[in-house]
Amino acid sequence: MAKGFLMVLSGPSGSGKGTVSKALMEKRDDIVFSVSATTRKPRVGEIDGENYFFLSEEKFQSMVENNEFLEHAFVHTNYYGTPKKFVMEEIEKGEIVLLEIDVQGALQIKKNYKEAVFIFLLPPTMDELRERIVKRGTETEEDINTRFSNAFKELDFVGEYDFFVVNDKVENAVDDIEAIIHSERLRVKRHKDIKKQVTMQGGK
Ligand code: 5GP
Numbered sequence: 512m513a514k515g516f517l518m519v520l521s522g523p524s525g526s527g528k529g530t531v532s533k534a535l536m537e538k539r540d541d542i543v544f545s546v547s548a549t550t551r552k553p554r555v556g557e558i559d560g561e562n563y564f565f566l567s568e569e570k571f572q573s574m575v576e577n578n579e580f581l582e583h584a585f586v587h588t589n590y591y592g593t594p595k596k597f598v599m600e601e602i603e604k605g606e607i608v609l610l611e612i613d614v615q616g617a618l619q620i621k622k623n624y625k626e627a628v629f630i631f632l633l634p635p636t637m638d639e640l641r642e643r644i645v646k647r648g649t650e651t652e653e654d655i656n657t658r659f660s661n662a663f664k665e666l667d668f669v670g671e672y673d674f675f676v677v678n679d680k681v682e683n684a685v686d687d688i689e690a691i692i693h694s695e696r697l698r699v700k701r702h703k704d705i706k707k708q709v710t711m712q713g714g715k
Contacts, residue, residue, distance in 0.1 A: 513701045515606040517598065517624055518542070518692070519617045522632030523662030524587075525643040527678040528611050531632060534685050535609075539692075542607045545598050548574065551589040554649045564594070582612065582619035587657050591616070607692065614668040621671065628695050630688060631672040635679045637662070 522528050536542050548564040550571050559565050566574075571590050575583060583592030593610055601608045610620070620627050634640040640662055644655050669675060674691050678684040699705065 513605060513696065513703075515541075515602040515604065515608060516695065516701065517602065517610060517620065517627035518607050518695075519610045519612060519620055519627055519629045520632060520688075521612060521614050521617050521629070521665070521668075521672070522678075523634070523640060523665045524658035525640040525647070525662070526632045526634050527643070527681065527684070528632055530681055531676075531678055531684045531688070532609055532611055534681050535688055538685060539689070541605075542609050543601050545593055545608050545610045547591050547593055547610075547612065548580075549589055549591045551591075581623075582616040584613055584615035584619070586613045586615070587654070587661060614665050614671070618668070618671060626700070628691065629672040629674070630691060631669045631675045632684065633666075633669075633675055633677050635677060 520528055520532060532544065536544060546560065546562070546564060548566050548571060550566060550568050551563070553559065553562070553565050557563065557565075568590070571583075571592065574580060574592065574594075579595055580592035581595045581598055583590060585591075591612070593612060593616065598608050598610075610616070612620075617629055621629065634643065641655075641659055644650065644658055650658065674687075676684050676687040676691075695701070702708065
């Protein structure tokens with residue numbers, strides 16, 4: 512069986528990462544979502560252990576010290592990190608592990624995990640992006656401005672990614688990501704012994 516891999520999805524606040532990931536996971540059963548830890552307070556409707564592990568700064572720092580994160584970063588005004596153990600176990604099982612993380616985290620992963628796939632999700636326009644953040648209605652005016660100005664800075668990093676996907680419509684973005692997954696599954700380096708796979712199916 513082919514090993515699984517890390518699939519990193521980044522994109523500015525309002526690019527629709529959450530919506531696209533959810534739609535993708537509803538469609539496929541070979542993707543598991545890596546629940547991040549954060550020191551941010553939960554938004555209305557967010558569930559601990561499902562959307563994030565909501566931690567105190569002390570708990571977060573102790574996980575950093577114990578080397579329990581695959582990557583971690585200070586994003587906007589809070590700490591975020593990817594717990595390592597879950598990700599490594601799922602990859603061994605052959606799953607695709609979806610990491611919805613910012614560019615700083617993605618760059619850390621890129622350095623340490625060569626086999627990860629990096630996708631950058633873009634809004635159709637920056638005007639649309641701002642409208643989406645405002646419409647979401649979960650942030651203060653100050654937070655909206657921070658997220659919007661950070662969005663411009665994040666766009667500078669798109670060149671570090673393998674693929675870009677424009678989220679004009681969720682279905683289109685999901686189709687594009689599925690095409691990427693299809694090709695990644697066919698990568699020779701992701702299979703141990705292709706000759707054996709073929710000969711075991713009756714070839715000579
Ligand atoms: P939000 O507060 O809107 O849920 O997320 C803010 C930003 O933090 C988003 O860009 C999101 O992708 C990023 N983020 C979420 N989890 C992680 C993580 O584990 N590591 C890093 N580096 N960024 C994360």
